[in-house]
Amino acid sequence: MKKINSKIHISWLTIFLIFLSGVGLILFSHYDSGLYQAPIGQIVSVKNGKSQKQVDQFNNIDYSTNQKLTVKILNGKHKNETYQLENNYSKSNATDLQYKKNQRIFLHVINHQKWNSKNLMIQGLKRDTSLIFLFWLTIIIILVVLKFKGSMALLSVIINATILYISIKIDVMTSINPFVIFTVLSIIFTGVTSLLIFGKSKETAVAFFSTIIGTALSLAISYLVLKITNQNGVNFEMMEYVTQDRVPLFFAASMIGSLGAIMDLSADITSSLFEVFKENPSLSKWQLFLTGRKIGSSIMGPLVNVLFLIFIAVTFPMLILFLDNGNAWGYTFYMIMSLGVVQSLISAIGIALTVPITSMIASSLCRTKVIK
Template sequence: MMFVQNKVKLAPWLILFFGIGILYFGLRQDAFLYQQPIVQVKQVKTFDINHATDAYLNHVQNYQQSVQVEFLNTHKQGQKIWVENNYDSSQGMDQQLQPRMQIFLRRQGDTWSFDNVKRDSTWIPILIMLIGLLVNLMGKAGRLTSVSLLLNSLLFIMAIGLNLRTGTHYLLVIFILFSLIVSALTLGFVMGLRNRQTWVIFLTVLTATCSAMLIAAIVFKLDHNQGLNFELLGFITQLPIPMFFAMTLVGVLGAVMDESTDMIATLFTLIKTNPKITAKELVLAGQHVGQEIFGALTNVLFLIFIASQIPMAILFLRNGNDIGYTYSMNMKLGMIQTLISAIGIVLTVPAGIMWVIIDHKYQDSIHKRRRN
């Protein structure tokens, strides 16, 4: 009997890893689905060209590769050619090629050159592994979480597509609607649409997020956006201020939802344990839970922001720029987004306590009516 139970528990893991193996093999053989030429690296000969040092003592070693590749698709399938590839030791703008790598080619006149590495056989199996771990370790909750992730991804693609069709002026409106729908769907899938706790969390998220964004908009308006270089947003192709607020809205939403879920789940557990708990006791409990969460969560957001800025900050500093200029050009707007998210995290505590107390009193009134 024990062997049968262990076999049942082992089956999902065997299916997962077997499926990942099949998927990896299939993605390595799917070149026929592409119109752009794809080649596989067969041989690589690497030569050291020179060693360069700039005025700021940045040392770079330049290399040249002579690469034999075999076409995997188009009418040239099976043919082999030699292609030159140049890269430097930093590999910031180029890449060292190795045997078995699959590469997209592009043709410039009579010569072939490398376009990009084909990476779907790496990241798609990793994505499937993540989903498989969620499903196998978390059961029903993992399945619902996976479905919500898929739906949120589709909604994001739809929001981008709608923005491309409607123009730049509706960007913020589109992402406000996107945030509302994503919040409701995520909470509904994970906790259930008929669960009172779901809607208390949703109202808390809505209140804290709107409050944080409103405070930011008022401060920017009163200060006339002084010191805010919205035009420095990377690769900006639309109106910068709506783009900044759309980016900030999504960031605040994620942080607030994380905190409100933990805090309100704890308060609902206290109410279930002690139905006669007073509003004062709920306030004290909510404050205590909030103090335990928002400090760590704010630091996590800050560290994520710092991690994303490390490459560009080092690049600026290594090229003779001072800290002030580096901060102004790369980190100022991100730091402001982090501060707005921190405001939302702090406001989540009073907003969550308020909605929990309102719900608790409403439920008490319903019970009293039923008794009478």
């Protein structure tokens, strides 16, 4: 993020205190079972049965094992009681888990009247401690490497997460088209983030408008292409976790997903171009445009790859499962990867278009005087 100069430098003592409070928080989350409504148990002992070879209809060889777990309840009325539970796991662990001693697990009570081993079901692992640990580690590494300088980045993440949460509430509570809600959200995102980067200035306006135009243009083009080609080769049916209309939700997700990258790109071009103009005010508009394009085009490639690798990598588990279920490559691509590829292409088009758009707006606006 350009141009943020936080003058506060924190001392090593403060970092040490934050370090300690994090350790405290992690320990707390490990022992926080009392805060949970659902019963939580700790695995006291594990007895694994014999592994059994399993061959499925595609000749995949796997092993399934039954384990007997002794679980001690950690919260609620039945605290400290122990129960014998059974669990079945496969070597591949697609949907099951191999439990180990000392792990903490969530339990589901089928019938609250009768608390016995037959009425308790293992629901899943308690993962909050590992998540908090990783958050803490990230913050500590930022603080140690950059001292306080990274704080604006964290602030922007937190503010934007809050706005996102509010708009999801609105989406669930109303029947407004999700694309409309998340378009408004994206405009707010862009405004807030540009202001955080540049403060109240001409640069903010340039970054704001070029991000919006770039994103809107790529969405409009992609929408038209989807219409004209009749979504040929793209499978919306396999979109995951869908609770509403697929296409608007897909576009909303693509818009938000690429917004950060597009904002960063236009902010980078804008601040560099204004810098160049300040040092060299005799440059013509065309020369400034070319400078902006040169800066933008060298950032464009890596940025496109960042998003592409994220959007494609998440399809990996399903991709491999699908391939090993005897499906051909072409069909697997269509079923599992086509949506991720389209999402990557939409963001890539947005990123590429933002380069000339930002260069054009910035090169014509950097001459004008600020009207206050």
